[in-house]
Amino acid sequence: MTLDETSPMPLALLAEQVLNGLQFGVMLFLMAAGLTLIFGVMGLINLAHGSLYMIGAFAAASVAGATGSFLLALVAAMTAAAVAGALVELVVIRRLYARDHLDQVLATFALILIFSEGTRWVFGSFPLYLDIPDMLSGPVTLPGGIEYPRYRLALIGIGLTVALGLGLLITRTRLGIRIRAGENDREMIAALGVDISRLYTIVFALGAALAGLAGALVGAIQSVQVGMGEPVLILAFVVIVIGGIGSIKGALVGAILVGLTDTLGGIFLPSLFRLFLDPSSAANAGASLASMAIYILMAAVLIWRPTGLFGARG
């Protein structure tokens, strides 16, 4: 399917798709922000970040099922993910800061196995139910006659608010100053008497809470099941690499870039191919190229700027 020539308002459709790309992007940002913070401050590659996303979704589904309140579910998601994150940091991650990336990759890969199968052990093999709250269900009509799901608009709002809040936290608060100091010179802030290990735990829990929030928010329109975190994790890595590792601004720009590329690529590539192929093969070839689009984008960015768009360190 492509943009139909007879379609009454291709511009409105385009606008709707841009909103979709934006919504996908801001959710990726919630994941990517934690990853990039953790890497920036502690120098750690955390493959288990996707598991925290999953924990958030499962906690939200359980609490929503028990209480019926979506707001409580969100709180539970962030709390559960933050607690899991802090625990993991204290027990395992802490021992990995001084290690090279290889050990970190292996250890956090091991954590994925433990979290995924452990969750399946507790919750079983079938997907869990989590739905959007009544207050946010159904579409709204935007200017220009675009009908757009209210919940997705809310996601864009929440995502941008978190981005703004995170920006303020980093630039305006004491914690933010310490985080930035930690990124620049670890020995220095330890020498200044900042309790570095507590700072690390806090940063890790913060990143985890954001991942848990994303898991719960996205789980409501997708499915809550074991293994949901890994595809998002890979995308989040693509995002932070494009943006430049350690940079919150880069994560935001990268996330929106990836969201738009993925969404718009899926629509425009098939119509591009339809100019010189029959509809079925065009749908096929377009879909194939679209599924590779973000990786092509990432490779292109890295070849052009080897440390990402806003990256400083190698």
Next chain:
Amino acid sequence: MTLKTLLLSAGIVALAGTALAETKVGMITTLSGGGAGLGIDVRDGFLLAIEQSGRDDIEVIVEDDQRKPDIAVQLADRMIQSDRVDVMTGIIFSNLAMAVVPSATAQGLFYLSPNAGPSALAGKGCHPNYFNVAWQNDNLHEAAGAYANGAKYENTFILAPNYPAGKDALTGFKRFFEGDPAGELYTKLGQKDYAAEIAQIRASGADSVFFFLPGGMGISFLKQYADSGLDLPVIGPAFSFDQGILQAVGEAALGVVNTSQWNKDLDNATNAAFVESFAAKYDRLPSLYASQGFDTANLLLSALEVADPDDADAFRTALEAADFSSTRGDFAFGPNHHPVQDIYVRRVIKEGDVYTNEIIGVALENHSDAYAADCTY
């Protein structure tokens, strides 16, 4: 002892092992990771039938393929080489079936498929020792196409993931659909966000939607579709509306029409007994997959009454007769050892707190598949 005598004596031990009149069944199915729910249902249905038969000379060896083709092949090698099974079964996913079945049947084993039915194994790649008890992959999609004609849909929007089973699905639908699809879309395998696709459906002017999105993909699509405000009628194959998955979709699935060769309210004695005993034993309602596992075991049991797998020709003839009472009612094999059966139209309803299906009609009667003509033994 030289190596040669050692090998020889090992061979004798193996012979002595098979001399005990015991049938070994190797079941390779998906029990962990994504898709585990399906394999668990097939296994439970299969074992229930074996247990009810009261036979203690059948040993079922169950192994988990983790949905990885190389693991499945490795397990098949083990079952053939070490456990020396007579019959194999259990595989859920087509790509795993393609990895295991051709070489297993080439080595003389019987394979009874409780789920996957790739077109390659129904047509040119068919094998006399391969039997499919569920369906050929296209069947339920063909039935959906036939249903769309009956419902007077003229420009259905169709979508499926960009992988072989997805292409088979859309091909199957179009094979029977007489209208002109308003759009045809291949999504990414494993995709969870369908906002872009839903926007295209909205813009396409379609009068209905057909989708094949198994597992979590279907859950996501249905929830997002329900929330989009679009109210075009939706049709799909049973896979996205089955007992295991339906509770996770919830209200978004209510009223959706789907095609299936089985449902728990099918009116026959075998089915009623199956549904009751399954629910009693496992404390959940049986799914489509459970019924397929149950039927597969009963087919095997019916053939074992007549012949021993060691006598391959007699055993094959016994399987071809399909002399068992199926949970689906009438059941027969076509010339390519794939089912000839009715395919029903179901609708999603809510019974108390549980989402389930009811049958509202028949889409295709005595339906076989499009590949039988290509199959020559």
Next chain:
Amino acid sequence: MRWGLVNAVMLIGLVAFPFWALAADEPFMITLATRAVILALAAVGLNIALGWGGLVSLGHAAFFGIGGYAMGILASHAQGYTPLMEWPFLIEGTKSMPVIWLVAVLASALAALGIGMLSLRTTGVYFIMITLAFGQMLYYFAISWTAYGGEDGVSIYVRNGFPGLNTLVPVEFYGLCLGVLLGVLALNAAVIHSPFGLALNAARQSPDRVRTVGLDPRRLQLAAFVLSGAITGLAGALFADLNRFVSPSMLSWQMSGEIMIFVILGGTARLFGPVVGAVVFVALEHSLGGLSEYWHVFLGALLLLIVLFARGGLIGLVAGRGGGS
């Protein structure tokens, strides 16, 4: 040196294993061992880039898969008696392992050259991620490549042939794979002690010093990356032949992760490290898988303990830290 002893024990074990399996009438154990040997070969390939070159590639499944598809494509055409290509000149499929190996090695070397040239512009985490991206590109391409089965992959009915051997007999195929592995290990040992290997080692530890003697560290690393990709590609062809099947799962990032685990588990930059890692991993997978449906939990816990408390991998644990090649 104790690590020399470890290598010798490993070597004797690999050679003696099939005799034990035959004696114990466990033919499947030989198939399992073949799997371990082939995965070890893939990891030996990665170890050249990762261990000696310092290039942490999370995309080696790309080469593994290219090798696999070289086998799948050539053999499926030979099996169906359809030519691979008729224009501009005729190319037929083949069921001969040596030819398939040659194609697998050339194709994956070529891919490694392309991917390496682009990826080596980056370093550190960016290098990890760009190799991952190239792997994912090929993965999604293979899934939608209908000519060769897409996600269903390509299966062949009979294992390909090798002159003078019946490859369908498990022990003969095992012997063949072990022969290849030992040959590649010998090559590996020769390479790391050659001037090229010494320069590569130096390039990892201090690129500047290499530059001052007039060598280009990037070119050294690229050469190592190509060699590494070619070996992993060869392993891919063997792996596909072991399973008589190839599918996109050979190209998945989980596969890249597993190959990397073999290397780290055994010990990086140690000749026999990847072999130990692959053997231990396959043995664990086999024994834990029988114990519980949820065996991944225990596998994860075990891996974690090894990373946290056995630095330098299993060989390091047994043989002490120093002394690696």
